[in-house]
Amino acid sequence: MARNTINSLSSADLGVKKTNKWAEAKRQPFLLISSALLLIYGIIFYYVPVLGWITAFQDYKPAKGFLKSQWVGFAKFQKLFENKTFYLAFRNTLAMGVINLVFHFVTAIAFALILNEVRVMFAKKFVQTISYMPHFLSWIIVTAIVRDILASDGIVNEFLMNVCGNKMPIDFFAVKGYFWWIVAFANVWKETGWNAIIYLAAITAIDPSLYEAADMDGASRFQKVWYITLPSLRPTIMILLLINIGNVLNAGFELQYILGNDVISDVSKILDVFILDWGISQFDFSLGTAAGIFKSVIALILVCLGNWTAKRTGDERLF
Amino acid sequence: MKKTKIAAVALASLMSVSALAGCNKTPGASSGTAAPGETKQAAPGQIKEFSAFFAVPATTEINKDNEVQKIIAEKIGAKCNETWLAGQQPSEAVGVFIASGEYPDFINGGDAMKALYEAGALIAWDDYIDKYPNIKEFFSDYEWSQFRQSDGKIYWMNPFENIYGEDKTTTQNGEAFWIQARVLEWAKYPKIETLDDYFKVLEDYNKANPTTHDGKKNIPYTMLCEDWRYFCLENAPEFLDGYPNDGSCIVDVNTKKIVDYNTTPTAKRYFKKLNEEYAKGVIDTGAFTQTYDEYISKLSTGVVLGMCDQWWDFAYTVNDVFKTQNTEQYGYNYIPLGLTIDKGMENQWYTSGGTLNVSSGIAITTSCKDVEGAFKFIDDLLSQEIHDLRFWGVKDVDYKVDENGMYYRTEEMRKNAADPNWKTKHLCTYSYFPQWSGTSRDGKNAMMPAEQLSEFKDTLPEPVKKVFAAYGANTYIDLLGSVNKAGPWFPMYSYSNNMKTDTKGGEAWTKMGECKHAWLPKVVMSKEFDKTWDEYMKAYAACKPEDFVAEMQQELDRRIAAYEASKK
Numbered sequence: 001m002a003r004n005t006i007n008s009l010s011s012a013d014l015g016v017k018k019t020n021k022w023a024e025a026k027r028q029p030f031l032l033i034s035s036a037l038l039l040i041y042g043i044i045f046y047y048v049p050v051l052g053w054i055t056a057f058q059d060y061k062p063a064k065g066f067l068k069s070q071w072v073g074f075a076k077f078q079k080l081f082e083n084k085t086f087y088l089a090f091r092n093t094l095a096m097g098v099i100n101l102v103f104h105f106v107t108a109i110a111f112a113l114i115l116n117e118v119r120v121m122f123a124k125k126f127v128q129t130i131s132y133m134p135h136f137l138s139w140i141i142v143t144a145i146v147r148d149i150l151a152s153d154g155i156v157n158e159f160l161m162n163v164c165g166n167k168m169p170i171d172f173f174a175v176k177g178y179f180w181w182i183v184a185f186a187n188v189w190k191e192t193g194w195n196a197i198i199y200l201a202a203i204t205a206i207d208p209s210l211y212e213a214a215d216m217d218g219a220s221r222f223q224k225v226w227y228i229t230l231p232s233l234r235p236t237i238m239i240l241l242l243i244n245i246g247n248v249l250n251a252g253f254e255l256q257y258i259l260g261n262d263v264i265s266d267v268s269k270i271l272d273v274f275i276l277d278w279g280i281s282q283f284d285f286s287l288g289t290a291a292g293i294f295k296s297v298i299a300l301i302l303v304c305l306g307n308w309t310a311k312r313t314g315d316e317r318l319f
Numbered sequence: 320m321k322k323t324k325i326a327a328v329a330l331a332s333l334m335s336v337s338a339l340a341g342c343n344k345t346p347g348a349s350s351g352t353a354a355p356g357e358t359k360q361a362a363p364g365q366i367k368e369f370s371a372f373f374a375v376p377a378t379t380e381i382n383k384d385n386e387v388q389k390i391i392a393e394k395i396g397a398k399c400n401e402t403w404l405a406g407q408q409p410s411e412a413v414g415v416f417i418a419s420g421e422y423p424d425f426i427n428g429g430d431a432m433k434a435l436y437e438a439g440a441l442i443a444w445d446d447y448i449d450k451y452p453n454i455k456e457f458f459s460d461y462e463w464s465q466f467r468q469s470d471g472k473i474y475w476m477n478p479f480e481n482i483y484g485e486d487k488t489t490t491q492n493g494e495a496f497w498i499q500a501r502v503l504e505w506a507k508y509p510k511i512e513t514l515d516d517y518f519k520v521l522e523d524y525n526k527a528n529p530t531t532h533d534g535k536k537n538i539p540y541t542m543l544c545e546d547w548r549y550f551c552l553e554n555a556p557e558f559l560d561g562y563p564n565d566g567s568c569i570v571d572v573n574t575k576k577i578v579d580y581n582t583t584p585t586a587k588r589y590f591k592k593l594n595e596e597y598a599k600g601v602i603d604t605g606a607f608t609q610t611y612d613e614y615i616s617k618l619s620t621g622v623v624l625g626m627c628d629q630w631w632d633f634a635y636t637v638n639d640v641f642k643t644q645n646t647e648q649y650g651y652n653y654i655p656l657g658l659t660i661d662k663g664m665e666n667q668w669y670t671s672g673g674t675l676n677v678s679s680g681i682a683i684t685t686s687c688k689d690v691e692g693a694f695k696f697i698d699d700l701l702s703q704e705i706h707d708l709r710f711w712g713v714k715d716v717d718y719k720v721d722e723n724g725m726y727y728r729t730e731e732m733r734k735n736a737a738d739p740n741w742k743t744k745h746l747c748t749y750s751y752f753p754q755w756s757g758t759s760r761d762g763k764n765a766m767m768p769a770e771q772l773s774e775f776k777d778t779l780p781e782p783v784k785k786v787f788a789a790y791g792a793n794t795y796i797d798l799l800g801s802v803n804k805a806g807p808w809f810p811m812y813s814y815s816n817n818m819k820t821d822t823k824g825g826e827a828w829t830k831m832g833e834c835k836h837a838w839l840p841k842v843v844m845s846k847e848f849d850k851t852w853d854e855y856m857k858a859y860a861a862c863k864p865e866d867f868v869a870e871m872q873q874e875l876d877r878r879i880a881a882y883e884a885s886k887k
Contacts, residue, residue: 059821062417063439085833152605173608262544262836263607263844280414282820282829283434 056289076290086291089274092180092267096256097248099184105241107192109233112199113225128200131193139190139254146186147173147259173259176267183255202236203229235316242310242318246303249295271295367397367692371425371681372416373751374409377401378635379742388747391708395699397692399425399749408546410434422684424693427478427751432679433817436474442683443472447694453701454694457481457753458675461885465677475680478751484758486671487770489794491630491655493564494550495668498625500782501528501650508789512662514559514592521624522601531621532649539624540596541603543614543632544840551628553835556586559660563667563805564674566812567828568871572804575879577811577871579864581835585660587852590839594848607840619644621651630655639737647780654786657799669801670809678813681752700752703760709748710767712736717746718768726764726771733778736768807882814874815867823863824870830862 025032056076058069080086111131118124134142149155152169160166172178210228219227253272260268271291279288303318310317380403381388392398402423404412413431416422417438428435435441448455448463457476458466466473480492496517502524503509511517521539530536543551554566557580562569569578580586596602603609609617617623618633619640634653641647657666683693699705711718711726717736718726728736735741748754755766765771775794779787792798818825838855845851 061437062420063437171605171608174605261608262549263840265837276408276411277833278820278829280418281408281410282825283410283414283417283431283437284820285414285418287820 053289053293055286056293058286060286060289062285072286076284076286077294080287080290080294083278085269085278086274088266089269089271092256093249093251093270093272096180096183096270097251099180100187100251101244101248103184103188104191104195104244105237107188108195109199109230109237111192112196112203113229115196116200116203116229117221117225128193128196132197133193134190135194137190139252140258142186142190143254143258146182146255150182173261174263176264179259179264179267182259183252186255187252198240199233199236202233206232238310238316239318242303242306245306246299248302249299365396366392367689367696369397369399369425369687369689369693369696370402370423371399371427371751372402372412372423373427374404374412374429374431375427375751376405377403378750379739379746379748381742381747382744385743385747386745387708387712390713391700391705391747394708395696395705397696397699399696399752401749401751416440422686424684424687424689425681425752426684427475427679427681429679430816432475432682433468434819435682435684436468440684440686441474442685442687442690443474444476444683444694445472447690448473451694451698453698454753457701462675464885465675465881466680475682476753477676477680478753479676480674481753481755482672482757483755483760483766484762487757487765487772488671488796489770489772489775490634491669491795491799493669494554494558494627494629495655495799496555496625496627496658497653497655499621499623499650500652500654500780500786502624503654503786503789504650504782508786511656512659514589514658514660517625517656517658518592518596518601522599524624525601531651532646535620535622537624538603538617538622539601541606541609541614541617541623541626543609543611543626543628544607544836545609545611545614548611548632549836549839551626551632552839554580555627556580556583556589558666558668559589559658560585561659561664561666563670563803563809564812565810567815568811568868570806570808570811570875572806575875577868577875579868581831581859581864582856588660590842590852591848593843594845597843598846602843607844621646621649625653639739641780642734642737643739647782650780650782652780652783654783655795655799657801665802665804666799667801667804669796669799669803670805671796671801671803674810676810676813676816678816697753700749701755706755706766707759710754712746724761724763725773726768727777728768728774806879808875808878811871811875815871818867818870822870823866825867827863827866831859831864831867834859834862 054066055069057071057073058066059072059075060066060069115124115128118127137145150172151157152171156172157166157169161169172182206229210232211224214224214228249271251270253270256268256270257273257276260273275288275291279285279291307317307319381401388398409429410431413426413428413434416426416428417434417440420440422440426435426440454476458481463473466475466477468474482488496514498511498517498520502520505524505528506520509516509520511520518540525537525539528537543549550566554564557565557569560569560580560583562580569580569583570576571578593602603617603623605613615633615636618626618637621641638652641651655668657668659666681697683690687693700709714720717732718728719732720726736746756770757766758764759766765774768774772793776784787793787798790798815828818828820826820829834855838858842848842851842855
């Protein structure tokens, strides 16, 4: 369990402090070098790019570069916040992000619990393997699959017309009310199996004596899941929730970009597409950067809020 | 988005690496100039390789071992590996190039040329043009001067719609309301002048003949609205009012003022008509959600009776499918109509004499290591021998020459020329490099096979021949009956295409586009047209179209002044 691991780690740290640090260091050159490499990697790929943020406060022109582009203060942010499409895109991103997050957790946990109850080892492995395979498809492939199955001559419409007796095919991509759910469905289809793996792993770490004790007390299968498995998963769930909450505004790109069209653009346009339209396509890299900063700030706030809540309720937290 | 970006950057770096490789292979290659119409033979093993990126999706992507490309390479000592836009917007692709700072040797960034110029990515042409006679010959001094950018230099040339000698245009390359030949034949070749006439014929035909030859249900009218191709839906009002394709606005010839065609009474009538037809079920219900590929495959099956589009946007693909599938006989080919909103108006759907779009073209980038070689490559491609190889193909394989020196093709050669396989493995047109239309330097033949009158007439499908005969026309142009009143400022889109959000007018232009994309489908599908139209107009006014009009007016005044000055 996560809590146990963290505890054991910190006691190991204490042990290191008591001995001579240099002697300790000499004995583990590999560990030190690899962590240094990781640190350098982190600085280069996570911290140096943040320097690019200064372009948000400039009227950045690639020909002039960072140093000679004109400084414009918060003008680009002002332009961003005056744009109606931006708010629309923000709303859609948030909505799809939250829907995806909820579905992500509910389906992955439910799937892990159900799979865990399967007693035939072969069937369990088989289902698990099949279920996580879509994870390895790229989003563009998934987009094409979704497009095909929901097309007017796709499998869903064929089914509706031949079995349910619909007269006309439904144009799924022309109804605003469907779009968010189509995105959610695609996410569930692609990621549920993969997301369930970590829960399945956590379930195997639960002390079997708990179940044995429950058996003695005459608990039913369902009661064991409800009173033992789920509470034992709670720390894992909280940590994953906190990590994922920062990704709420990364609600995908390919699905919305490819499947969106003029009829449903009010609900399909998301922030990343907005950045593409108003930033890169207009060569207004500064505006794009400003929108990117906005996204990061929101993500940071969400993570902090989540962490603070976790602290209040006494749950597992990130920092 | 991250994934696409990374892929694009990877692609860009890959291309630049290949560009470097290309230049390294040719140490000390000579960069001599050639007389017009003449090319030097290069020794084998000395072939330079250039790279090019075109910000349009490929119509044909040729094979690596393409036969004509090899012949051209042997003759001029250079070849070019072309890369095309795939699944991106032109300006996105160019934006990624700019962000990376690495470019292919040649680039045609479409509407994003100005951004490339501002990023300092392009080589100025001024010192080179005089050295290359075929390039210099391509434009008059006044035409070249229109390409000058804010620093007074020339950075690119538009490769298209330039006529050498006598005009031999046979096809309406631009926009029109198109109608299938079978509809006209059934209706006994009526006179169709207005939008109302047009939809009436489509409806009547569809009632009498609801299916195609193989039993597929007809779609009387469809329109493409995907992304920038939504001109098929949105810009008809400027033509219906009798104005030429200025693209983004109307220029009132008398007052020399810019008029916004989105808000004219004609625009309202046009969309009201579409609204009525949509309610009647005449318009394709999938029109607003179809992609370009879906649209083309719809057209290729022959089910679509009519649509508004530009020839180059559909005909090259669709007509070839009709030819190879042997469905031409059913009259699926499209005939252009010069419609106006009311009877008895002049129309300017076709504008003669070529159109000079100075906003885009082919450029040589700062990443190119052999600039002289690159100019020589363009120059060589314009020589008559190579031009013939590009567009006519190999003598006696792709065309024959009769005793009078006229080029012609046998039926098999024509089938080949329309065959996608043959196009990828044999023909190499370098289709986005500069090219001539009009008359060949031999004074007899046409530069392009499609403009060779004998060839044009012989290749017309039977049903189209009948249409031509019924209306007494020799070419598609004759069918339109357009007049030419375009002023020296024409076409205004060569300015608006380059507008970006860094100006007030450009910001309005972008917002207007977004607004039209979102509202026009609503307007057409609305159950209460007038109410929706008013809402649309309100949303449209909020985009401040007056800022756009003001900037266009400024450009119009500038162009008129420049033209007056050049006459003195």
